[in-house]
């Protein structure tokens with residue numbers, strides 16, 4: 371698709387031929403559930419090298435798609451566009467670009483969509499975004515921008531043959547006064563043309579199931595669209611606490627206590643003990659989600675691979691690969707020297723939650739995902 375950012379017009383071109391997320395979910399091997407991963411734009415050369423190592427590892431495992439977060443208020447605009455474009459042009463992966471409305475005029479948003487189209491990207495995860503600096507602070511509309519994600523869904527759909535996904539919130543969005551309000555506006559985004567949603571992270575599968583039931587009860591047609599659960603394997607108590615705080619979601623009290631006990635009272639938490647609980651929990655959650663018919667599993671990786679690969683390995687042949695021919699899924703957690711060989715705690719963005727200052731959502735210690 372060629373896009374004229376000035377006129378805001380898109381004409382049919384090559385992106386209209388790229389598969390959609392929903393195509394990829396449907397095409398998964400029969401009886402197996404597809405997986406996908408979320409990356410964040412790197413902030414420096416070392417982070418970029420780590421991202422590309424992760425990209426090459428996941429490429430061999432065959433995710434249905436990979437998504438790339440967008441920093442609060444456009445803080446990662448150039449990097450998100452560049453790296454997502456490279457994913458489209460230099461890998462076999464299907465990239466989904468996150469796009470947030472906050473701090474942008476409609477002209478800027480159009481030009482972002484054009485930049486994605488120029489790079490052959492037709493799958494866009496449309497989000498409102500959170501205020502830069504304080505994700506939970508007051509949301510101020512750009513004078514020439516849009517107020518809610520629903521408007522941005524319409525804008526993107528009007529610009530061409532884009533496949534749009536949106537965010538959904540098992541616990542309800544933290545700005546929504548109640549679950550009925552939350553459900554109504556999620557359905558509005560789907561009616562506006564979104565083809566699927568990806569959830570905020572959660573740690574209680576019942577909340578995901580209730581969200582699915584709420585949407586189906588409100589509108590059976592929109593309720594049939596895929597709601598893809600987002601999974602974050604916990605590997606650090608400090609990181610997961612920060613993440614849920616920034617995203618406005620909750621860590622169940624019993625889980626918090628269990629993790630705190632494992633972390634111990636020392637100056638440094640016992641990461642191995644926390645990680646063991648986190649990987650077990652993520653695996654059990656995924657097993658139940660699969661049994662309950664989840665359309666896919668979307669993992670937050672923070673550009674690390676080891677924790678996600680380990681969960682995939684434990685899930686074994688329940689997981690489907692988009693790689694044609696044999697994928698390396700069966701040995702996902704085994705030989706990956708470059709994967710998470712180093713358990714460092716570095717500041718990285720987290721997504722699927724509130725928007726992070728740099729990469730994506732909430733400045734959270736990256737070790738959370740390793």
Ligand SMILES: Cc1cc2nc3c(=O)[nH]c(=O)nc-3n(C[C@H](O)[C@H](O)[C@H](O)COP(=O)(O)OP(=O)(O)OC[C@H]3O[C@@H](n4cnc5c(N)ncnc54)[C@H](O)[C@@H]3O)c2cc1C
Nearest residue numbers: 439440468497498499518519537545546555570722723725
């Ligand atoms: C999977 C996922 C990925 C994410 N990736 C990023 C990212 O890359 N970068 C980033 O900055 N943030 C990201 N976020 C965070 C997201 O931007 C925030 O959670 C944001 O606060 C909500 O975005 P939304 O698109 O759901 O907003 P909206 O759908 O606009 O909803 C925002 C609030 O307004 C309410 N609402 C909606 N429409 C109306 C209406 N017409 N009238 C009244 N109330 C209304 C909703 O109920 C909700 O409370 C992600 C979140 C998820 C779940």
